[in-house]
Amino acid sequence: MDYFSHYGIAKAGDLIELASTQVKYFIFELKPGEEFHTHRGIVKHDDMIGKPYGSVIESHKGSLFYLFQPGITELVQTTKRNTQIMYPKDIGYILLRLNIKPGSRVIEAGTGSGGLTQVLASYVGNEGQVFSYESREEMQNLARKNIARLALEDRVSFIIRDISAGFSQEGVDAVFLDLPNPYDLIQQVKEVLVPGGFFGALLPTTNQVIKLLIELERNDFVFIDVCEISLRFYQSNANKFRPVDRMVAHTGYLIFARSVIEKKGEDE
Amino acid sequence: MDYFSHYGIAKAGDLIELASTQVKYFIFELKPGEEFHTHRGIVKHDDMIGKPYGSVIESHKGSLFYLFQPGITELVQTTKRNTQIMYPKDIGYILLRLNIKPGSRVIEAGTGSGGLTQVLASYVGNEGQVFSYESREEMQNLARKNIARLALEDRVSFIIRDISAGFSQEGVDAVFLDLPNPYDLIQQVKEVLVPGGFFGALLPTTNQVIKLLIELERNDFVFIDVCEISLRFYQSNANKFRPVDRMVAHTGYLIFARSVIEKKGEDE
Amino acid sequence: MDYFSHYGIAKAGDLIELASTQVKYFIFELKPGEEFHTHRGIVKHDDMIGKPYGSVIESHKGSLFYLFQPGITELVQTTKRNTQIMYPKDIGYILLRLNIKPGSRVIEAGTGSGGLTQVLASYVGNEGQVFSYESREEMQNLARKNIARLALEDRVSFIIRDISAGFSQEGVDAVFLDLPNPYDLIQQVKEVLVPGGFFGALLPTTNQVIKLLIELERNDFVFIDVCEISLRFYQSNANKFRPVDRMVAHTGYLIFARSVIEKKGEDE
């Protein structure tokens, strides 16, 4: 049972979102007797336990907050991090392109702070499994904590391993590489992917993409696709409806491909 | 058990993707004794049954195809349609923003051709449920067929109803409106959404967005967000790595908001 | 003779650009005996007078700068301002769409800080003329100074007038409106434009654009065009070639149209 399983009334043990404005919200577990300190005053956990979600909560200074269950977007964006984190605009598209669904068995490397791990673990459901690789153990500790707060430990196998020696699973449905040198690991990916399986990667520079394209071709991957996603927000003001002034210009290039048993002669 | 549950060897009854190039693939069910006709020759189903996925399949004219299990992206893009269909770039982001996950109870209206319905049904898992509303029965027939080919009928309740009279569920986790006048239905959305629940809509014109913003404000929705997503593909050629020449300029504006019990005084 | 007329050796009276990095440059006039103070040390004007452009100049603290003649882009971007300034990405396109060239007679309103005025004055040449309208005299003082530093006063007529009463010229080639309510002034624009002449405007919000479209239609303007221009910079690093992290998401919508004597029946 995950953090998401009950709506309605906030209970001790729930992971909640205390939100004031769109840019400022806090996600934490409700514990009887504890207090949550913000620069706009203290909120007692006991004042939230038993309240319906969607309620307004008042701090001791009179500041008002909304009591929410956190959405997956908010969880990803507030993930404690020691690395660059992936953005929801990219993650959502990756989910579809890698065909991640309840029951999927998927490898990701590296684990990083576990931002993507949380989403994968949510979407593979109880029947699926995420195998998350990292080379250094201390790097995975943060991701483990991030998964633990969602109570999704059962769905994630954290693995410390130099993957240039290969992955330890067989026949996974999808592999996603979020590390600087995916082009060095394509043979290993091919071995672990079920034929017809889905490969994806995120890379910041064109130089890296070019190297990866060469290796995907060399290893007979097909349907190789490169794209980038832009997300532009608008000021949600009905009288002055216009885009915001500034936006993220680049998070990374997304590369997708499918594995096959053999490559047919002429290929696009 | 859905179309996705077994990888490995193609079996009678499987939904398969027969792919030649990125822009041309066919998705159909394998049936012993049948033939599939393409302009590049005939492929016998019996030549595919028993083959491993990822294999190369030859037509009677010698054209080669790959035998795949279809990904959710390919399913959406080949959905038989009588309406404008949603794009994977938007659907992926909607999934995250509406917090759709295994176990979610979600309403969509209208059903349309069932492109989004397929994705929602895949992601809510066996524990979740999709309530898909449409005003005219004949419109839903195509969507029913599209869901049936994924064997996901159990997860979708198709409902014929004029939703200006309200929805028939209570306390759903999320509502997504893909119809021309969401601004006329916000009170109804508020009633059916659990407090703290997630609302989303897709609208092509700024005039519609402006009207919707007014109604969301009037009905005390909070964290109102408008955005648009652009997806640009690249030529996946390592020696000439560059964007493609043309792209989709607009599919629609995405609007998101959260429902609350009451609105706090000062709001962003 | 304008600031641009002599390349080669820096002389007293030249408008120069003292540049350290792309984001930090200073534009000022060389005057014998004076000093220029930066946080990286003092540079004597006499150390620059007589030096060839393109030279390296050293401050008394040993910091190095390049001695340049300023380009029009740098002039626009360092314009002293009391209002939002227009961006080169938009200005360049406006020049072409309004057909501004040596000899053009063009109206702009309002003057603002004179950023666009400088560009128009540069491009109309000695044979052309810019008529720059503003309602409040004190607003134009800054623009006058900005034009004076380019010695382009002869090309610009600064006019203080409430333009709802109409413009005082006849038969100008182009009109550009950079003010909040262009939709209130379309009849006046039509009267002052030569038939076949070019109209342009910049507006931040969709609400304003919608109002303007209505008025342009009502006043029989044709070939009405709305667009927006995005400019994305890249890190100019050959080993890590990639877009920068953040960019400007919106400066404004550009609207263009042409004036005609009468409108033909069926119109696009």
Next chain:
Amino acid sequence: MDYFSHYGIAKAGDLIELASTQVKYFIFELKPGEEFHTHRGIVKHDDMIGKPYGSVIESHKGSLFYLFQPGITELVQTTKRNTQIMYPKDIGYILLRLNIKPGSRVIEAGTGSGGLTQVLASYVGNEGQVFSYESREEMQNLARKNIARLALEDRVSFIIRDISAGFSQEGVDAVFLDLPNPYDLIQQVKEVLVPGGFFGALLPTTNQVIKLLIELERNDFVFIDVCEISLRFYQSNANKFRPVDRMVAHTGYLIFARSVIEKKGEDE
């Protein structure tokens, strides 16, 4: 005197634009006694001569057209071409970044169909000069005709030369390279540019940009800038204001840099 010098009444010898809709217009010279044939009927030149610009003109089939003087944008977009032509969105920004103005002396290579040549010739005015290089004479014939129809021959020197042997001018203000291998010509550019002068190039692929960046660094160019410009049009419908469905995804990367006498030690 150029094609632009008189507005008002259409005269024999004028270059005119006969426009029906935004996507369909014709540009040609008015000659007494001649006829212009369109699929919507014949228009007699004598029916246009003497008419004011901005008038409606009727074909013998009753179709209506507007009589305009062509703008520079329309001229570029209807340029007869044997090569890929540059887009106004890029040209406008190039003008500003290369500081092209009345009086500028500028080199472009290659000439191509003369699309950019026309704009440069318009903007350098009578006092400026464009030096347009091409390696094969037959390639320049079309550009010569395109310049001749604007009566701007005096402002353009067409030169046939292998520029790997260097340019024949000295101290030009700006150089723009629109050819596949600008990286092979940077030493030659440096020699012909006045110190402090402006360099620009347009390249379709990232591989080419990467090579160019290396050579610009090696030849001590500074303020190296790479960017790309997107232009998105909207449907100019006040009741359904929204972007058009499709757009140009890529024309090329723009690269700009400035030449200096020597490079200072630490550089950005």
